[in-house]
Amino acid sequence: MDAKNLAAFARGQASGGGSSGRRVDSDYVFHELTRSICPSCKMVIDAKILLRDNKVYMSKRCSNCGPFMALVYDDARAYVSFARFNKPGTIPLAYGTRHDEGCPHDCGLCPDHEQHTCLGIIEVNSACDMDCPLCFADAAPGFSLTIEEVEQMLDDYVRTEGQPEVVQFSGGEPTMHPRIIDFVRAAYARDIRFVMLNTNGKRIARDDRFLTELEKVRPSFYFQFDGFERETYRAIRGEPDILEEKLRALDRLAAIGLDVTIVPAIERGVNEHEIGRIVEFAIAHPAVRGITFQPAFHAGRHSTHDPMQRMTIPEIVRLIETQTAGKFVASDFVPVPCCFPTCNSVTYAFVEDGKVTPLPRIIDVGDYLDYITNRIVPDFSREIRTALEGLWSSSSVAGSDASNRRVAISCQTCDLPDGLAINSIAKNMIMIMLQDFMDPWTFNQKNAMKCCKEFLLPGGKQIPFCTFNTVGYREQARAQLNAMEPERRRARKEGRPYEPKPIVFDFGDKRAR
Known part of the structure; x- marks a missing residue:
């Protein structure tokens, strides 16, 4: 909707929209009221969720900046029906902040948050060896965390979760950090089950010594991979000739038996035509255990x-179905129930002798789980319930022991391809997840309150992913972490421990009016 039509739409809402003295029906259904932020000034404002032409839109008005409207979901029927997948949240063992100013300005997690942390993210540095036109972290030289800071953040993660499932080291480009291997060891030392590096792959492709170190500590990888064409990488990454380096990195990881989830950012008009080819590549490559498609969200650094x-x-999902000639279809994808169901969809599939069998075709998830009451159908044991719920959790990572155990347990009740040994499940399974993050145009407080992917910060705060990247947390945290860098350097130079300092947030008059 262009500016002229958007203004007319807003005027119609304000005036009643009728003409000639007779009432008329709206061309949309008012689905719900929530809170969002103004994309311009970041003030917390009311927002309407509207259904029109089988699409879901967010409409909001800032008293200072005017009206805004954005597409939220491209299937209103699914958006409404997926509410049945919304299961009760799991409460963390401890909170990081009080409920004081109200969501979304009490993050840390506060007692009003409706879910624990499935995935903890630690940005170990802000520098990167790329300058991507699309970068929600707006990576640039600034800070580089110390081992003391990272260990404190990991200890706090354990304090709130008991035994965390997944931690992801990110940046910037985390492989540039001189102590990234120590960070991986520190996470495993705290019995965190799964440790990931979020990387563009450059150092892996070039550095033999680093590859040897990775083989020893054996993390998994969340690997930036947007497609195959030069124009794709020019538009999204600013480097049209980077594909060969990425393929080399993946081959080197396969050679040492490490698992990879490739992560394509999908931008309209750039690489949506490559989705099927990405799926086929992931199925065939020995290192790749999963794909996480991320519709481009426009926070941080992005184009118009x-x-x-x-x-x-x-x-x-529709493009996957079309471009894979039906190897995967829409009904193969199931909403992830631990966060808000429209934020994630996922499927798992067994691959044997070139045949792809999506798991939902041999396990009817609706018959196994009752997400409304969060209980299993009485005929099945709690163990199988746990296995299946875990398989559809945001903390499941393709190729992990936990994921393999869950599939192995669930396979007691289904007919898997002949000859599939439990120990080889990881090698025969592919995960496809779709993760839609919210940006300042689509931020929905309701969704944010059940987010299970949090940024971990010095001092113990845990900030939901979309809140951190849209509301203003990132900017404040970055400024404080950058300001601490001179003291970090002095501590390193003098050979003494660095005393971590907490991050403090102040949103002033940005609270809801």
Whole structure:
């Protein structure tokens, strides 16, 4: 919707929209009221969720900046029906902040948050060896965390979770950090089950010594991979000739038996035509255990975009179906129930002798789990319930022992391909997940309150992913972490421990009016 039509839409809402003295029906259904933020000034404001032409939109008005409207979901019927997958949240063992100013300005997690942390993210540095046009972290030289800071953040993660499932080291580019291997060891030492590096792959492709160190500590990888064409990488990464380096990195990881989830950012008009080829590549490559498609969300550094034309999960699912000639179809994908169901969809598939068998075709998830009451059908044991719920959790990572155990347990009740040994499940399984993050145009407080992916910060705060990247947390945290860098350097130079300092947030008058 262009500015002229958007203004007319807003005027119609304000005036009643009728003409000639007779009432008329709206061309949309008012689905719900939530809170969001103004994309311009970041003030917390009310927002309406509207259903029109089988699409879901967010409409909001800032008293200072005017009206805004954005596409939220490209299938209104699915958006409404997925509410049945919304299961009760799991409460963390401890909170990081009080409920004081109200969501979204009490993050840390506060007692009003509706879910624990499935995935903890630690940005170990802000520098990167790329300058991507699309970068929600807006990576640039600034800070580089110390081992003391990272260990404190990991200890706090354990304090709130008991035994955390997954931690992901990110950046910037985390492989540039001189102590990244020590960080991986520190996470495993705290019995965190799964440790990931979020990387562009450059150092892996070039550095033999680093590859040897990775083989010893054996993390998994969340690997930036947007497609195959030069124009794709020029538009999204600013480096049109980077593909060969990425393929080399993946081959080197396969040679030492490490698992990879490739992560394509899908931007309309750039690489949506490559989705099927990405799926086929992932199925065939020995290192790749999963794909996480991320519709491009416009936070941090990004190009000009139309929020009414953004990619959403349902459209990517349809493109997967079309471009894989039906190897995967829409009904193969199931909403992830631990966060808000429209934020994630996932499927798992067994691959044997070139045949792809999506798990939902041999296990009817609706018959096994009752997400409304969060209980299993009485005929099945709690163990199988736990296995299946875990398989559809945001903490499941393709190729992990936990994921393999869950599949092995669930296979007691289904007919898997002949000859599939439990110990070889990881090698025969592919995960496809779709993760739609919210940006300032689509931020929905309701969704944020059940987010299970949190940024971990010095001092113990845990900030939901979309809140951190849209509301203003990132900017404040970055400024404080950068300001601490001179003291970190002095501590390193003098050979003494660095005393971590907490991050403090102040949003002033940005609270809801």
